[in-house]
Amino acid sequence: MSAPTDSDKPDAKAKGEKADKFVMSFDPSERKERRPQEYYDAIKAKFAEERDLRLGYRPPGTEIYRELDGAMAELEQDPYAEGWEERDPIIDGDDDGVDVLFIGGGFSALLTSARLREKGVESIRIVERGADVGGTWYWNRYPGVACDVVAYDYLPLLDEMNYVPTRHYAEGPEIFAHCQAIARKYELYNHAVFQTTVTSTVWNTEAQHWDVTTDRGDKMRAKFVVCANGTLAKPRLARIDGMESYKGKSFHTSRWDYDFTGQDLEKLGDMRVGIIGTGASAVQIVPNLGANAKEVYVFQRTPSSIDIRDDWETQEEWAAKLQPGWQAKRRAKIISKQRAMAERSKELRGGITREEKIRRQENNNIDLMMRIHKRIDETVEDPETADALKPWYMMMCKRPCFHNDYLPTFNRPNVHLVDTLGKGITEIGEKGPIFDGVEYEVDLLIYATGFEVQQTGIYNRIVGEHDVELNDKYASGIRTMLGIHTAGFPNMFIMGGYQASFQFNLTDLLQVQGDHIATCIDHVRSHGYDTIDVTPEAEEWWVQEVIAHRGKTTRNQECTPGYYNFEGQENRRQDGNYNGGFPAYIDHIADVEADMDSRFIFTRD
Numbered sequence: 031m032s033a034p035t036d037s038d039k040p041d042a043k044a045k046g047e048k049a050d051k052f053v054m055s056f057d058p059s060e061r062k063e064r065r066p067q068e069y070y071d072a073i074k075a076k077f078a079e080e081r082d083l084r085l086g087y088r089p090p091g092t093e094i095y096r097e098l099d100g101a102m103a104e105l106e107q108d109p110y111a112e113g114w115e116e117r118d119p120i121i122d123g124d125d126d127g128v129d130v131l132f133i134g135g136g137f138s139a140l141l142t143s144a145r146l147r148e149k150g151v152e153s154i155r156i157v158e159r160g161a162d163v164g165g166t167w168y169w170n171r172y173p174g175v176a177c178d179v180v181a182y183d184y185l186p187l188l189d190e191m192n193y194v195p196t197r198h199y200a201e202g203p204e205i206f207a208h209c210q211a212i213a214r215k216y217e218l219y220n221h222a223v224f225q226t227t228v229t230s231t232v233w234n235t236e237a238q239h240w241d242v243t244t245d246r247g248d249k250m251r252a253k254f255v256v257c258a259n260g261t262l263a264k265p266r267l268a269r270i271d272g273m274e275s276y277k278g279k280s281f282h283t284s285r286w287d288y289d290f291t292g293q294d295l296e297k298l299g300d301m302r303v304g305i306i307g308t309g310a311s312a313v314q315i316v317p318n319l320g321a322n323a324k325e326v327y328v329f330q331r332t333p334s335s336i337d338i339r340d341d342w343e344t345q346e347e348w349a350a351k352l353q354p355g356w357q358a359k360r361r362a363k364i365i366s367k368q369r370a371m372a373e374r375s376k377e378l379r380g381g382i383t384r385e386e387k388i389r390r391q392e393n394n395n396i397d398l399m400m401r402i403h404k405r406i407d408e409t410v411e412d413p414e415t416a417d418a419l420k421p422w423y424m425m426m427c428k429r430p431c432f433h434n435d436y437l438p439t440f441n442r443p444n445v446h447l448v449d450t451l452g453k454g455i456t457e458i459g460e461k462g463p464i465f466d467g468v469e470y471e472v473d474l475l476i477y478a479t480g481f482e483v484q485q486t487g488i489y490n491r492i493v494g495e496h497d498v499e500l501n502d503k504y505a506s507g508i509r510t511m512l513g514i515h516t517a518g519f520p521n522m523f524i525m526g527g528y529q530a531s532f533q534f535n536l537t538d539l540l541q542v543q544g545d546h547i548a549t550c551i552d553h554v555r556s557h558g559y560d561t562i563d564v565t566p567e568a569e570e571w572w573v574q575e576v577i578a579h580r581g582k583t584t585r586n587q588e589c590t591p592g593y594y595n596f597e598g599q600e601n602r603r604q605d606g607n608y609n610g611g612f613p614a615y616i617d618h619i620a621d622v623e624a625d626m627d628s629r630f631i632f633t634r635d
Contacts, residue, residue, distance in 0.1 A: 070393045073400070078588065080422040084332065084452040102273060105282050105477070106265060108225070109289075110171065111161035115225055119247035127251030128221065129153035130551065131242060133228045133490065134259030136165015137537055138525040140212045141186045142256060142544035147216045149552040155252070156222040157244065163218065164209040165260070167202060169284040173295055174314040175202035178339065178432045179535045183364070186537045187212055188357040194349040199341045223248070230491040231255055233520065238560045238635070240521065245489075253560075254551055257492075257524045267479055268306075272458045280475040283311040290474070295322035303327070304462055304470055306455055307478030308334055310431050315478065317435035320445040327446050327470050329463055331454035332428070335402050335421045339432035361538070369613045395424050409437040418449035427589035430534075494519035507602045511564045511572040511629065512619060514543055520563035520633075521554075523547045529576050531615035532607035539612075546619050550630075559632040568622075568629040575618070577603045579610035 129151055132139035135158030143154050160168040177184045181195035185208055188194065193211070196204060213219050227245045234241050234251075242250040265282045267273070281287050291297055295318055302325040305312055313334055319326045382390075403420045410416035419437065421428070439445050450465055457464040461471040492500040495518045503509065503518065510516045513530030514523050525543050526536065533539040554562050580603050608615055622629050 067389075067393075070389075070396050073396050074392065077423050080332075080452065081588065087453045102267060105267070105280065105285060107285065108159075108161060109281075109285050109287055110168070111225065115161075117246070119249070120223065121249050122251040127239060127253070128155040129252070130155070130254045130256065131240070131250065131252035132156045132256045132258045133231070133242075134158060134165060134257070135160065135163040135213075135222065135224075136167070136258065136260065137186055137209070138165070138258035138260065138540050138544065139163070139256065140209060140216075140218070141537075141541055142258070142525070142547055143218050144187055144190060144212065144216050145544050145548035146551065149548055151548075151551065151555075154218065154221060155250070156218055157226050157228050157242070157250075158222065158224050159227045161224045162210065163213045163222070164206045167206040167209055169265075170311065171202060171206075172283045172286045172311060172315050173291075173318040175311075176200065176314065177205060178310070179537075181205075182357065182360065183535055184537055186541055189355050191215065194344060194352060196344055197341060198344065199339060228490050230493070231522075232491075232493040233495055233522075235495060238520075238633075254521045254523070256547060257490075257522070257527070260526045265477075265479075266481055267477055268454065270455055270458050272464075275460050276458050276462065276475060277460045278462065278473050278475060280477065282477045282479070283307075283315065284481075295319070298323040298474070300324050301473040302471060303474045303476065304329060304472035305476040305478050306463065307480065308332070309478060309480055310334070310429055311480070312478035313431045313433050313436045315476070316445070317433070317439045320439040320442045323444065325444050325446070325472075326442075327448055327463075327472060328440075329448045329450060329455050329465070329470075330418070331450050331452060332423075333419050333421045334428060334431045335399065335425060336406075336419075336436050337402060337430060337432050338405075339434055341434075361541075365613055365616065368611070372611050372613060392424070395426075398425050399423075406437060409441075411441045415440050415447050418447055423589055492519070492522075494522070507573070507604045509569055509573055509604070511569050512543075512546070512615075512622065513608065514546065515564035515569070515630075517564050517566050517569045520561040520631075523550070528606060529572065529604070529608055531612050532609065533612060542616055542619060546623065549623055550626075553626060554632065557632070559634050561631075561633045563631045565629060565631055572608075573604050575610065576606070576608050579608055580604075580606055 130143075130146060130153065132143065132155070135156045139156050139158075140163060143156070146154060156163065158165075162168055176197075176199050178199065180198060181200035182188070182198075185193075185195055185200060185205060191208070191211060193208065195208075200208075213222070223244075223246075225246075226248065228242055229245055230241075230243045232241045232243075237251075238253075240252045240255045242248070242252060242255065244250070265284050267282070279287070279290055281290075298319070299322065301323055303319050303323040304327040305316065305319065306329045308316075308328060308330045312328070313336065316326070316328055399421065406416050406419050410419060419440065440447055448463075448465060448470065453465075455463045455465060458475075459469045461469050462475060463470050463472075494500065494503075494516075498518055500516070500519065503516070508528050510524065510527070510529045513527050514525070516522070516524070523543075525547070526540055530543065531539055550562055554560070626632075
């Protein structure tokens with residue numbers, strides 16, 4: 031039986047073709063242009079104008095965000111834990127510790143642990159800030175939370191778990207439950223440490239292990255450490271004057287207070303609700319607020335691009351036909367398609383100049399964005415609101431969003447868009463946000479302001495050989511091999527970080543990285559080695575690969591500010607993702623594994 035795809039479902043072929051249009055819009059293959067080049071040039075100029083407008087209101091970079099401390103510290107407290115679990119500190123002795131310690135308990139840790147279990151690694155410890163596994167899906171429990179990638183591709187280890195998601199786009203509770211099921215199956219709860227934050231990870235050269243400390247007074251030891259907490263894990267707040275003066279109820283979207291709102295938001299019927307931010311979380315939340323709250327004020331700095339999300343319940347007869355290994359086959363088919371697309375692109379690029387290639391890519395991108403504009407005009411009844419909701423930037427400058435109800439929600443009489451025209455909310459009074467001299471009185475203020483962009487972790491001081499701190503090493507430019515290994519930090523692996531391949535479906539990347547990490551650890555163990563560290567030469571090779579494949583354009587600087595471009599801050603060409611394509615990234619990993627001795631330094635006592 032061939033790998034199941036959406037086209038196996040009745041009426042799904044057309045839906046699959048719609049999805050292909052999103053992918054193909056970035057294919058440099060030639061398309062017949064229906065408008066003169068002046069049309070595209072004018073739109074690109076508008077993009078630049080909107081970007082410069084936003085940068086003019088604030089300095090570029092992540093310094094615009096503040097810590098959740100002082101009076102705002104309560105916004106970071108965990109509302110989902112049943113209580114604070116008291117315990118004695120873990121103090122590992124000379125003969126204690128674990129083989130592998132994961133910093134973070136999300137998909138990165140879960141799927142890599144599964145691969146390690148398959149290779150016979152029993153001593154695994156997960157250290158997680160939350161009170162359970164799940165990572166993103168532990169913290170994000172706001173109303174309407176769901177994945178925006180097809181669940182049959184997004185949820186990892188479906189073959190191993192013998193599980194089929196119940197919907198085309200799985201909802202948050204189902205994904206969280208899947209995380210818990212993985213942890214149970216692979217016995218990861220046995221040594222997991224929750225409600226604990228790693229504060230330092232220091233390489234012990236003499237003992238050849240990592241010394242790990244936490245905010246609970248733990249002193250742990252681990253032969254291998256995996257930084258598995260991702261780049262977007264710490265909730266952030268913009269620096270807004272008067273935040274502490276607000277007298278109403280407030281919380282961050284990743285700390286939703288259902289005691290206040292009610293499980294079905296039934297307690298909001300007589301309340302005025304304000305939400306600051308219009309990113310991926312807000313797009314899923316706003317329709318639920320609009321359907322339940324007395325009044326809703328959506329404070330927008332920059333609109334998101336909103337495309338259609340075709341969702342449906344998984345049909346039982348389709349799921350019943352799936353044979354063992356169906357997800358692996360499905361995944362292989364997708365990668366094969368990506369390979370074919372890359373080869374086709376190379377063929378079609380033959381004979382055209384670099385400038386022409388860029389022009390075609392940009393024009394195709396603009397066509398896609400203008401289709402999104404057209405949908406806004408067709409959906410939103412008020413012309414002024416419709417214009418304010420139109421994104422003026424290239425697709426992928428900001429995370430694209432998919433939702434069917436977000437735009438129609440602005441047709442409700444109780445839902446009000448407060449467009450700050452790129453400035454953002456800069457002041458909050460006792461009653462609510464203030465913009466253009468108007469104080470919007472709200473009973474509940476929700477911060478949908480996302481997460482801080484981190485290079486390797488949260489609160490964690492990472493120190494390798496010769497007392498070199500990782501942040502100091504990265505100060506002159508991120509240096510890794512494959513985005514996973516960094517020289518001078520033996521037996522350490524980084525997942526989902528910079529210099530890895532960018533994938534909208536993040537679990538595709540995490541799976542290949544997890545497989546590779548398990549292979550590396552197994553290689554060390556099976557050959558009687560103590561340590562593995564990438565050679566400086568292999569690291570330099572990869573840095574140059576990243577630089578060579580980050581593109582030859584200034585697209586990053588031309589984008590509107592967002593976390594994809596460090597909020598508009600200039601960054602070195604190596605300080606980003608590897609953009610040579612996912613199949614090429616997979617091939618590079620295979621090449622590294624085929625010749626480990628030339629890429630790594632191995633030591634044994």
